[in-house]
Amino acid sequence: MVVALRKYVWLLLAVLVVLQAKATPVGKITKTYPEIKLQVERLADLNIPRGDHSFFVVNGEPTVVGGHTSGFVPTATAEYYHDGEWHLMQMVYAHDHGFSTPLRSGKVLIGGGHEQPLGIGQIFSVEMYDPATHTFRGFGCLDRKRCFATGLELDSGKVIIAGNWFHSDDIELFDGKKYFSHVKNVTQGRANPYIFPIAKDDAIIFSNTDEYANLFDSIIVDRLMGEPFRVPLFDEWKLQRVLQEVRAENNHIGNYTYLIPVINSDMQIAICRIKGTDFSLHPTISPIPTEHQGSPITYYNNMCIDHEARLAYLFGYGKSNGRLYVVAIGYDTMPSPLTLYYTEPMGHIVWSQPMLNADGNLLIAGGVEMNADGSPDNFTPVATTLLLSVGKHVDPQAAADRSTWLLIGLVLLAIGIVVIILRSRRKRTEIPVNQVKTTTEKTNVNFNADLMQRICQMMEEQKLYLNADMKLQDLADLLGTNRTYIIDCIKTTRGQSFTQLINSYRIEHAKQLLCQQPDKKMSAIATESGFTTETTFFRTFKTITGITPSEWRTRYAKID
Numbered sequence: 001m002v003v004a005l006r007k008y009v010w011l012l013l014a015v016l017v018v019l020q021a022k023a024t025p026v027g028k029i030t031k032t033y034p035e036i037k038l039q040v041e042r043l044a045d046l047n048i049p050r051g052d053h054s055f056f057v058v059n060g061e062p063t064v065v066g067g068h069t070s071g072f073v074p075t076a077t078a079e080y081y082h083d084g085e086w087h088l089m090q091m092v093y094a095h096d097h098g099f100s101t102p103l104r105s106g107k108v109l110i111g112g113g114h115e116q117p118l119g120i121g122q123i124f125s126v127e128m129y130d131p132a133t134h135t136f137r138g139f140g141c142l143d144r145k146r147c148f149a150t151g152l153e154l155d156s157g158k159v160i161i162a163g164n165w166f167h168s169d170d171i172e173l174f175d176g177k178k179y180f181s182h183v184k185n186v187t188q189g190r191a192n193p194y195i196f197p198i199a200k201d202d203a204i205i206f207s208n209t210d211e212y213a214n215l216f217d218s219i220i221v222d223r224l225m226g227e228p229f230r231v232p233l234f235d236e237w238k239l240q241r242v243l244q245e246v247r248a249e250n251n252h253i254g255n256y257t258y259l260i261p262v263i264n265s266d267m268q269i270a271i272c273r274i275k276g277t278d279f280s281l282h283p284t285i286s287p288i289p290t291e292h293q294g295s296p297i298t299y300y301n302n303m304c305i306d307h308e309a310r311l312a313y314l315f316g317y318g319k320s321n322g323r324l325y326v327v328a329i330g331y332d333t334m335p336s337p338l339t340l341y342y343t344e345p346m347g348h349i350v351w352s353q354p355m356l357n358a359d360g361n362l363l364i365a366g367g368v369e370m371n372a373d374g375s376p377d378n379f380t381p382v383a384t385t386l387l388l389s390v391g392k393h394v395d396p397q398a399a400a401d402r403s404t405w406l407l408i409g410l411v412l413l414a415i416g417i418v419v420i421i422l423r424s425r426r427k428r429t430e431i432p433v434n435q436v437k438t439t440t441e442k443t444n445v446n447f448n449a450d451l452m453q454r455i456c457q458m459m460e461e462q463k464l465y466l467n468a469d470m471k472l473q474d475l476a477d478l479l480g481t482n483r484t485y486i487i488d489c490i491k492t493t494r495g496q497s498f499t500q501l502i503n504s505y506r507i508e509h510a511k512q513l514l515c516q517q518p519d520k521k522m523s524a525i526a527t528e529s530g531f532t533t534e535t536t537f538f539r540t541f542k543t544i545t546g547i548t549p550s551e552w553r554t555r556y557a558k559i560d
Contacts, residue, residue: 032286033338038326040343043363043385046079047088051368051381054100054245055355058108059131059522060538060548062357064365065110066095072378073117080134081365086385092138093125099245101151101159102534106131106521109159109174112146119378122147122167126180143172143180148191148211152248155200160224162186163193164211171205171224187220187228196248196258198276201225208239215241223277231279237262237270242302244353249533250302253331254469259303259312269299271312271329271336283335288314288327292342295321298374301353306360306391307532308499308540313362313390317349318342319374324349326362326390332471341390350384351376358539360391452493454479455486455501465505466530472498506530507544510537511556514549518557522549 046064053067062081069075074094079086091110098113108129115121124141148165151174159174160183169189174180190207197203202225208215219234240261251258258274259282269290273282290297299316306313310332316325322345330337352367364386368376458478464470475498476483490501510529513520526537541549 033289033340035292035340035342038324038341038343039389040324040346041387041389043081043387044085045385046086046366046383048075048077048079049381049383050075050077050366051351051376051378052097052244053366054095054098054110055353055365056100056102056108056247057355057357057535058102059106060358060534060550061131062355062363062365063108063129063131065100065108065129066091066098066113067366067381068096068114068117068119068378069381070379071117072119074114078129078136080131081385087134089134089136091136092127093123095123095125097147097165097245099146099149099151099161099163100129101153101247102249102523103153103159104157104521104523104527106523109151109153110136111142111151111161112149114147115145121145122164126174140178140180143182144168144170150193150195150246152195152197152203154197154203160195160203160205162195162205162222163190163207165191166212169211171222184222184224187222188216192242192244192246194246194248194251194258194260196251196256196274198223198256199225204274204277206231206239208241221277229277233262233272233279233281237264237272237281239263240269240299242300244301244351246302250304250353252532253305253312254307254532259305259329259331261299261303261314263299269314271314282329282331284329285335285337288338289325289340292318292323292325292340293321295319295323297325300351300374304354304356304362306356306536308503308536309360309391313354313356315354317370322346322349324388326388328390341388343388348382350382354388356535357387358535358542360539362388362390364388448489448492451479451481451485451489455489459505463509465502466509466528468527468530468532470502470530502530503540504544507541510541510549511552514553515556518553525549 048069050064050067050069054065056063063078065078067075074096076091076094078089078091095110095113099111101109103109110129111126113123115123122145124145126140126142127136127138129136145167146164149161149163151159151161153159157176160171161174162171163169169186170182171184171186172180173183189211191209191211191213193205193207195203195205204221204223206219206221208219210216220228220230222228240263251260253259256276260272262270262272267290269288271282273280295318297316297318299314301315304313310330312329312331314327324343324346326341328339348369350367350369352364354362354364357363366382368378368381371377459465472483472486476486487498490496490498494501506529510525513525513528523534526534531537538548545552
């Protein structure tokens with residue numbers, strides 16, 4: 001009887017191995033992602049319909065800047081979202097297709113744009129936005145008049161600027177105070193280039209489109225401090241066309257590593273992973289979906305990264321069904337799990353770059369409607385603000401392939417039952433069961449207590465939580481143990497996940513900075529506390545304390 005049961009156990013284990021192999025495909029990749037209907041909430045409309053504007057979140061406030069309004073006329077206005085309403089602000093200049101660069105100081109550098117209505121010409125104008133006072137200050141001018149440009153702040157505090165539209169292009173630097181100066185010629189003139197830092201004072205610059213809206217046959221990557229180079233991957237995979245403003249923060253996943261969408265001749269979308277000057281395809285458990293319920297999906301925007309949830313979002317729409325699509329990519333796991341979100345048919349789809357808000361959801365504010373052929377209708381911008389509630393759903397890795405894991409769970413349950421039967425038939429001559437159980441529980445408690453003490457000691461002495469790229473595996477390597485032990489230990493002793501534990505240390509550090517340095521900018525506090533973005537800092541702070549950092553500072557800044 002016992003021998004027969006043991007054979008049954010081995011049979012069930014064999015089934016488990018087969019199912020596991022099916023759940024983690026090797027070689028040929030099949031569709032293994034969940035599809036979730038996305039809830040869309042309409043928020044208060046913008047005061048002015050606008051398209052091709054800059055959109056960012058600073059000081060915890062979603063903010064739209066410039067663009068053009070009805071009739072394709074540039075507008076010298078901006079708006080910030082607070083207490084459920086958009087508040088109108090007057091700018092110094094009109095920046096239609098300009099660039100905006102959030103700075104570590106907490107302010108935002110804004111520059112360039114079209115000189116006239118209808119998207120004609122370029123301008124030299126620059127100004128600085130201060131979110132603390134909601135004011136704009138004009139100063140100086142660009143070295144070259146530009147539109148469709150990109151700006152990026154380097155670690156030195158200087159801002160690199162490149163890109164143009166129907167005008168010559170080069171690379172220039174803003175000194176961080178007042179002056180803009182030419183630095184280097186470019187190998188290819190570009191519109192809306194990606195600019196990614198790859199070292200403290202070095203960056204790469206590339207795009208799929210030249211300054212006259214033509215697609216490149218061969219993409220060359222310029223480097224601020226080095227020689228230009230070609231990327232072999234781009235021989236097969238081309239950059240996905242993106243006509244909105246691009247910003248490194250929408251692609252950065254940590255440690256000079258970035259994700260961007262690419263497309264091949266079969267119109268298959270994939271994700272390119274860039275680390276330094278190395279370009280490679282980022283593996284996913286399934287190809288990025290290019291259709292849904294028989295309707296093709298067209299991807300038309302840059303990505304958006306949620307650093308806290310470790311998710312990258314890619315945006316698309318269904319030409320034939322009027323749905324909006326969001327693909328969530330769990331980039332910390334490779335191959336990465338996917339989740340496909342889809343809306344009800346929305347009638348009109350707007351061309352606008354979504355941004356992540358403090359709650360981990362996606363905002364679309366304004367934009368231009370798309371024509372039947374998928375091109376933007378610049379003459380009819382909208383004032384609509386939509387909230388896409390992706391933050392309410394589970395991580396895609398947990399949701400992926402539920403049916404397969406359910407089968408695995410059933411097999412494990414069956415194995416457990418068989419093991420119990422076998423154990424019940426075995427004579428126990430060593431130690432009484434109750435004594436064994438008590439001894440094991442005591443051992444586990446002591447082990448967890450000792451490991452938790454080591455974790456806390458390392459956190460407090462070495463301040464590991466201040467490293468924005470700190471991962472669970474890093475801690476496991478430092479402690480000479482494995483990830484599973486650490487996860488179980490933190491959950492058992494603190495009732496937290498690893499991320500929650502790290503964030504609790506970061507928030508305590510931020511509280512000290514808020515109290516001791518009441519004049520320090522929120523963006524600087526976020527960075528010095530180990531957060532990769534100000535948005536993640538605001539969201540985590542409010543989750544843990546119940547109030548925003550600004551509210552906490554108001555209450556406790558005078559308390560030592």
